[in-house]
Amino acid sequence: MYDYLSLSDAVADVLRARLAGVATAPERLSVPVPGGVLLCMPAADDQIAVVKTITVHPGNRERPVIQGEVTVIEAATGRRLGTLDGPTVTARRTAAVSLLAARILAADTAGPLLVIGVGVQARAHVEAFWQGLGVRAITLVGRTQERAEALAASLAEAGVTVQVATDKAAVEQAVQQAAMIVTATTSCEPVLADVVRGDVFVSAVGSFTPEAAELPAALVQRAILYVDDMESAKVEAGDYLRAGVHWERVTPLEAVLDGVPPRPAGPVVFKTVGHALFDLAAARQAFAGSIASS
Template sequence: MVFDYFALSEAIAEVLRARQAGRAFAPERLAVPVPGGVLLAMPAADEAVAIVKNITVHPGNREHPVIQGEVLVVAAATGEKLAVLDAKELTARRTAAVSLLAARRLAPRPAGPLCVIGAGAQAKTHIEAFRQGLGVRDIRLVSRSRPRAEALAAALAGQGIAVRVLDEAAEAVADASLIVTVTTSPEPVFPDAVPADVFVAAVGSFTPHAAEVPASLVSRAALFVDDMASARVEAGDFLRAGVDWATVTALEDVPDAAPKQPSGPVVFKTVGHALFDLAAAKLACR
């Protein structure tokens, strides 16, 4: 069965509307340092369902997944356990759906070409989501590990998704209208030599000291985030560029219908939020 990323992006849009209406709630996530990584705890709830996602993130993992954990789903009214979901898979899919929602609303040229930098789980789900939700056909993949990129391209080919593996990010982004960065790199992973109407989803970094996107591109782009409070603390791509937060717009403040397309580059920074996990958990429990 093909996973429906479009439906999940709509579910995320709905939970953002619910938060604006005071019907969905989530505090800032709790982060606890552990050797080599961090433990994150993220609760969220609406009138129907409550969740707690507990995950560990170990960027240096090679023999084990970088992200591991689970999502407990309960009925909000009674506390009855409804499900325990794999946090790695849920996180990968809902993050791609958030990026898809942002691209649907904000990308000047949503049909591609698409360049994805990174070759892990998030690269796979973002390619699937953008192929399904936007219909992109020209897809390029860049990774510091070419064998890993080629393995991902082969797996996607089995789903009927053609991907070209390139060695140089500069070549891959030169005419791309969509760029997605899904790495653990603390430094920019592509040069600021991109089309004037590019849409960038910066996904991989979630600490104030890491930035996948060049500061010069951030400084001249229209800026958007998945969650304003979290981004102010964790969005290194914006913090290192010294952005004026008054110029940054939260995704929930972009209209659902016929939003005004920004002129020039668009950078959407996503650091994650428990409300997105709530949307994915509710969809999974249907």
């Protein structure tokens, strides 16, 4: 299984590098294309630079929803170190970011874990929380039972055991019991009812446009709120924008990396819209040998 725990540490290191002024990344460039969007995301530190170019087509059925690549460059010379598969990097680094947030913010990291979604992101998050936190009670929820059971079977082949919630009552029970919840869908409307535990940790990873929201506004409005990147969230985090969140209520993850304040009572919501710095973290991990020898 991929080393998500080390990648989550790499994400934390890159966030610290940004605080120190060493790592930088401009806002994501987004270009509408028929049926989807083209995204371009550069980032650099004192050793390497990356440029991720991907397309997202939510309506794709015969092709992957996300396609693209990450070019990795030696910062001092411009030498191309190599290319990484964009969807793989996106899935793994997003799951690692959620894992890092859970390690810092979740009141109960033992589980149960509920993952809503059955795509690439859902699988990566199951693997990340299984490996990084040792969670063993995991429930999957998908739009169709067939797809959820197919993902569960595939995970079982990799040694990861999950349950599938097969009806409305089972889904509601899973929501009520979960200590941690991940929403990883392409839905534009809420996929989670506001019947969660009082100490729940929710990582909302699926939506990345101001019009889309996986979480109900009532939950967002009463939760303690965090984001992966404040500036990006202000224009892309539909879960927060549609709930009318005042941004002074929101804390960026990097602000709590090294010393979390006493946890206030109530649900915690972590919203991630993605950031090129996390691709930089993945590239640093993948090309550690090249960086060390350069």
